[in-house]
Amino acid sequence: MAEIEVGRNILEANQTLAEALRKRFAAQGIKVLNLISSPGAGKTSVLEQTLRRLGGRLRCAVIEGDIQTDEDAQRVAACGVPAVQIQTQGACHLDGPMIGEALDALELEGLELLIIENVGNLVCPVDFDLGEDMKVAVLSVTEGDDKPSKYPALFRAAGVLLVNKIDLLPYIDCDLERIHATCRTLNPQQKVFDISCRTGEGLGDWVAWLESWVRG
Amino acid sequence: MHELSIAQSLLGIVLQEAGRHGANRVTKVAVKIGALASVVPSSLTFSFDLIKEGTPAADAVLEIERVPAMGICRACGVRMDMSGLVEACPDCGSKEIELSSGQELYVDHIEAE
Numbered sequence: 487m488a489e490i491e492v493g494r495n496i497l498e499a500n501q502t503l504a505e506a507l508r509k510r511f512a513a514q515g516i517k518v519l520n521l522i523s524s525p526g527a528g529k530t531s532v533l534e535q536t537l538r539r540l541g542g543r544l545r546c547a548v549i550e551g552d553i554q555t556d557e558d559a560q561r562v563a564a565c566g567v568p569a570v571q572i573q574t575q576g577a578c579h580l581d582g583p584m585i586g587e588a589l590d591a592l593e594l595e596g597l598e599l600l601i602i603e604n605v606g607n608l609v610c611p612v613d614f615d616l617g618e619d620m621k622v623a624v625l626s627v628t629e630g631d632d633k634p635s636k637y638p639a640l641f642r643a644a645g646v647l648l649v650n651k652i653d654l655l656p657y658i659d660c661d662l663e664r665i666h667a668t669c670r671t672l673n674p675q676q677k678v679f680d681i682s683c684r685t686g687e688g689l690g691d692w693v694a695w696l697e698s699w700v701r702g
Numbered sequence: 703m704h705e706l707s708i709a710q711s712l713l714g715i716v717l718q719e720a721g722r723h724g725a726n727r728v729t730k731v732a733v734k735i736g737a738l739a740s741v742v743p744s745s746l747t748f749s750f751d752l753i754k755e756g757t758p759a760a761d762a763v764l765e766i767e768r769v770p771a772m773g774i775c776r777a778c779g780v781r782m783d784m785s786g787l788v789e790a791c792p793d794c795g796s797k798e799i800e801l802s803s804g805q806e807l808y809v810d811h812i813e814a815e
Contacts, residue, residue, distance in 0.1 A: 490723050492809040496712050496733065578704055609740050610704050613807075635787055639740055642801075671789045674797055 500614055503582035507589075507617025511600070517700045518600045520616050522640055523624035524633075525606030528650040530558045531683035532624055533603060537565040539693040544700055549588045549602045551580040558603065568592060579610035585617065599700050608637040620645040627651050627660040634668040642672040646679070648692060653682040708741060708807075709749035715809050716759050725814030728759040732813075736806035737771040737785060762812070771804030 495501060511518050523529050530550075537546060548569040550558045559571035570588045572580060585602065592600075602618065604611040612621070623644035625633055628651055634641040641647065647669055655662060662680065669676055677695065681688035712733065720728050731750075735741050743766045750764045771784040777796035782788060784804060790797050 487729065487813060487815045488723070488725065490719055490725070490812050490814060492715065492719050492811050494715050494719075495808045496708055496715065497807060498715070499711060577707075613704075613740055638787070639738060668787065671787055671797070 497613065500582045503586060504615035504617040507582060507585060508619075511617060511619075514594055514597070516594065516597050516600050518602065518616075518618040518620075520602050520604060520611070520618035520621045521624065522604045522608075522611045522621055522644070523606060523626075524608045524629060527606070527624045527626040527629065528683055529603050529606070529624050530561055532648060532650065532681070533562055533601060534565055535683050535686070535689050536601075536693055536696065537562065537567050539689060540697065542566070544598045544697060545596055546599045546601065547592050547594075547597055549580075549585065549592075549600065551584070551603055551605045553577070553605060574605055578605060578607050579614050580604050580616060581614045582616060599696075608633070608640055612639045612643055622646045622648065624648045624650055625665065627655055627662065627665075628658060631661045631664040631668075634665055634672060638672055641669050641676075644673065644676060646677045646695075649678065649680045651682060651684070652680045652687060653685045705742060705745040706749040706753075709746055709753055712746075712750060712809065713753055713757065713759060716762070716812055717757060719809075719812055720758055720814045723814065726758050728762040728812055728814045730765060730813035731759065731762050732765045732767065732810045734767045734769050734806045734808055734810050736769045736804040738801075738804040739807045741807060743768070758814075767810070769803050769806045772802050773799045774802045775799055 521529050546567050548562045548567055550569055550571045552558055553574050556571040559569040562569040570591045572584050572588050602616055621644045623640050649665055679688050679692040681692055716728055716731050747764050754760050773782050773784040775791035775796055776798040778794040780793040
């Protein structure tokens with residue numbers, strides 16, 4: 487009987503691949519966002535609004551992750567942006583190998599911004615590095631103001647938080663200030679934008695910030 | 703939620719290490735999982751036990767050590783429990799608190815023969 491010291495990260499295979507992807511993106515000058523939220527928070531609407539408002543000022547591409555269907559890729563393609571759909575067939579998150587495969591279907595030359603829309607899930611996607619520069623969390627006010635404290639991992643890891651559907655605030659019991667306060671506690675450096683994809687409120691500020699972040 | 707894929711990665715590492723050391727039977731697998739790692743120990747054990755059958759790790763017992771979520775104040779250096787929401791350092795009131803442990807997910811050692 488022998489004890490063998492191991493000391494290896496269980497997710498090392500994904501981590502190694504993610505680091506390789508990160509180097510590849512950096513070498514080509516591509517900034518990468520990993521968009522994460524629960525199902526129905528409005529990730530695809532945020533994408534559509536963001537891409538339309540960027541109006542071609544940045545060369546963008548999108549990788550769409552869903553359990554099934556290519557509806558989201560079609561919505562993004564309708565904005566005039568190349569989109570690749572990954573269907574995970576049940577898997578609750580995207581991982582490095584899926585991104586590596588999706589990249590084969592995209593022209594990376596000259597690209598400035600790649601947005602990866604993860605599978606709708608507040609928990610699992612946080613654990614899988616995709617080689618992104620930053621995670622962006624989308625939280626809709628209809629989900630409730632307790633979500634950041636109940637699912638802290640995402641809100642701690644996200645560099646940007648988009649609080650969506652704020653046009654519905656008059657009709658629901660959601661304390662926007664509580665969301666802000668919890669997220670400030672979890673991640674004091676986080677950039678927060680309160681937005682409505684329906685009315686357009688707050689989207690101008692978000693898109694202006696995004697554009698300067700990509701160029702910066 | 704993805705404990706099965708984590709168990710597969712875990713088993714892969716265990717079999718690789720056992721093979722590298724010329725062992726043909728693994729009796730124990732010791733892993734460390736942080737309290738904030740979003741991994742449920744009972745689900746991981748269930749998944750691991752399911753997939754270890756027919757491998758050199760078939761008799762291996764999975765021993766999971768939970769690593770508590772701890773933070774350290776960047777201003778005064780005091781350590782604190784981070785399992786709940788910590789708004790400020792209990793000693794100096796600073797809001798600059800760094801997570802020092804709780805996100806671990808690694809194989810510490812195995813026992814094999």
